[in-house]
Amino acid sequence: MATLAAAAGASPQLRFMSAAQLLALRGSPEVAIIDVRDEDERAYDGHIAGSLHCESHSFQDDMPRLLQDLSRHKTVVFHCALSQVRGPKCAKAFLHSISSSGGGPEVFVLERGFNGWAQYGHPQCSCKELKRCIALLE
Secondary structure (H helix, E strand, O other): OOOHHHHOOOOOOOEEEOHHHHHHHOOOOOEEEEEOOOHHHHHHHOEOOOOEEOOHHHHHHHHHHHHHHOOOOOEEEEEOOOOOOHHHHHHHHHHHHHHHOOOOOEEEEEOOHHHHHHHOOOOOEOOOOHHHHHHHHO
8 A cells, every 4th residue: 555655756754663662563473573784793692583684785685575575564673783874774775665666564663773672671582593583472
C-alpha cells in the first residue's frame, strides 16, 4: 500500500523506534530486525536474537534480495551500533526503494542502536548457533 507521502511525491520520513517498543514487537513473524553492523562487531558484541544480518558496506548489493525477503513483513527495524550513521543510511535506502516501487513495510531505526538495546538489558545473543537464538525468542 502506498503511503500518502509516496503518493504525493514527497520523500518519506525516517522514523525511530525505542528499545522498549521493539522488545514488545520482537518475535512477531510480521517484524524483521536488520543488523547492519560489520561481522566482527556482531560476533564480538552479540546481536538481538532473531535479527537478520546485512553489513552496511554491502547493503546496496544485497538490496534486491532484501526487498524480496522482507516483502511479507509489516515492520522492518534497522540498527547498527548506535543507529547514528549506518543504520539510518541503510533504512533510508530501503525506504527509498520501497517508496519508489509503490509501498511496502513500515521502516524504522532502533533508537540508540544495539548498544542502547544491550544497555537496557534487553535479550541478546552471542551464540553462533541459530537454534539457540530461536530458543531465546520463545
